[in-house]
Amino acid sequence: MMGAEPARVKIFPLAGALLFPRSQLPLHIFEERYRDMVAHALDGDRKIAMVQPQGLDDDAPLHQVGGLGEIISVEELEDGRYNIVLQGLTRFRMIREAPSPEAYRLADVDLAEYDDAAEPDPLGIAQRSAVEQEARSFGDALGLAVDWEAVGKLDDETLVNAIAQVAPFDIGAKQALLETPTLGPRADMLVQLMQFQRMAPGGPEADQTLQ
Numbered sequence: 001m002m003g004a005e006p007a008r009v010k011i012f013p014l015a016g017a018l019l020f021p022r023s024q025l026p027l028h029i030f031e032e033r034y035r036d037m038v039a040h041a042l043d044g045d046r047k048i049a050m051v052q053p054q055g056l057d058d059d060a061p062l063h064q065v066g067g068l069g070e071i072i073s074v075e076e077l078e079d080g081r082y083n084i085v086l087q088g089l090t091r092f093r094m095i096r097e098a099p100s101p102e103a104y105r106l107a108d109v110d111l112a113e114y115d116d117a118a119e120p121d122p123l124g125i126a127q128r129s130a131v132e133q134e135a136r137s138f139g140d141a142l143g144l145a146v147d148w149e150a151v152g153k154l155d156d157e158t159l160v161n162a163i164a165q166v167a168p169f170d171i172g173a174k175q176a177l178l179e180t181p182t183l184g185p186r187a188d189m190l191v192q193l194m195q196f197q198r199m200a201p202g203g204p205e206a207d208q209t210l211q
Helices: 032-043 125-142 148-152 156-166 171-179 183-199
Strands: 006-013 024-029 047-051 065-076 082-098 105-110
Touching: 006 032, 006 082, 024 032, 032 047, 032 065, 032 082, 047 082, 047 105, 065 171, 125 148, 125 156, 125 183, 156 171, 156 183, 171 183
Parallel strands: 006 047
Antiparallel strands: 006 105, 024 082, 047 065, 065 082, 082 105
């Protein structure tokens, strides 16, 4: 990794929301401070950083790794709310929170922490098969209706990261997936998490934590 690439970013702390490079994240923005954040982003570089908080309080500490995204679609509703779609650009590591003149939070981050510019190497055949098979078992256990033919046509990165985004894992598990540097180990972790949660007491929707 080369030297740090510091940047000041607008922070949207949201538990369970992961933004990976080249992935998309739809968001409904209704709180006034985040409506202001979106408006300011649209007037500027259109970038917003997604970070999971470590607690439920408004000022809860933030996890150290998040994803920077660019607003690629926006619908402004009559009452001031927004529907937006973020396109993932890169992951980052927090340097420090920065003073903010606004109601939303700002942070200085290192954009060079992860090498996310290039698409990852593809998964091996066995690894890809393991992800698909466990995803099918996990989806069946959750009672989901899934177009598995369409799923099978997704590229490896889209498949792994999409499951990581939507699966009902706890914050810690989702954060571990986000922080895993490369796709292969993330796929292995994803399979392990799905197996663990599917077979744990209470079933796949229970509040389980993989230690």
